[in-house]
Amino acid sequence: MTRKRVGVLISGRGSNLQALINACKKRDYPAEIVLVISNVPQAPGLLRAEAALIPTLTINHKDFPTREAFDAALDAALNGTQVELLCNAGFLRLHTPGFVERWRDRHLNIHPSLLPAFRGLHTHERVMAAGCKISGCTVHFVRPEMDEGPIVAQAAVPVLAGDTAETLAARVLEAEHHLYPHALALVASGAVFVKGERVCDSNKQAQIPLFSPPLA
Ligand code: GRF
Numbered sequence: 001m002t003r004k005r006v007g008v009l010i011s012g013r014g015s016n017l018q019a020l021i022n023a024c025k026k027r028d029y030p031a032e033i034v035l036v037i038s039n040v041p042q043a044p045g046l047l048r049a050e051a052a053l054i055p056t057l058t059i060n061h062k063d064f065p066t067r068e069a070f071d072a073a074l075d076a077a078l079n080g081t082q083v084e085l086l087c088n089a090g091f092l093r094l095h096t097p098g099f100v101e102r103w104r105d106r107h108l109n110i111h112p113s114l115l116p117a118f119r120g121l122h123t124h125e126r127v128m129a130a131g132c133k134i135s136g137c138t139v140h141f142v143r144p145e146m147d148e149g150p151i152v153a154q155a156a157v158p159v160l161a162g163d164t165a166e167t168l169a170a171r172v173l174e175a176e177h178h179l180y181p182h183a184l185a186l187v188a189s190g191a192v193f194v195k196g197e198r199v200c201d202s203n204k205q206a207q208i209p210l211f212s213p214p215l216a
Contacts, residue, residue, distance in 0.1 A: 003032040004188040007083035009091035014045020016089035023181030031188035071099035107142040119147035124165040139183035153183040
């Protein structure tokens, strides 16, 4: 089995990166992480990559005069390592349209809501304020607009009485750690593809499983 060469972009703690690292340790997983790039120096996630002996790079956006120049540096590093698929995992920079176009349908992001609801920041606070009874997370292909693009997979979790934004965030994060490796495997194995801005199954029968941790 040839594994897809994956690059991961992070800005912070890297718990989703860790979930992907763990998945890639499995012999039959269709992807391997060949490079982790952080735009934030000393992001804790870099230590997770180093512990797994994965090459890391810091490309600090503050060192570049424009967003285009920063994205060009990302591109050069990714291409220099023959990255085939790119995963944003808590990467807190918006990409330029040119970068998004170059990585079109090869570039995933995870967002802690059931998109298209609750794009953007402070997701869990807004979910709570809206009185939602269910929340979750989404892995989608990246498009120029933030948190927009064809949906690969989603996981749902309950919003429980007594939840705070923090307890809900922790429950969603646990689901994220299941969902991202699952979604990357679907893409890396070629089981899904984008058609007309929707994600389709190549075998036209498999439903993408929904991960719903049991009600507490
Ligand atoms: C996750 O909640 C992810 O959905 C969002 O940013 C957070 C990153 O967390 N895009 P981590 O760095 O993976 O722990």
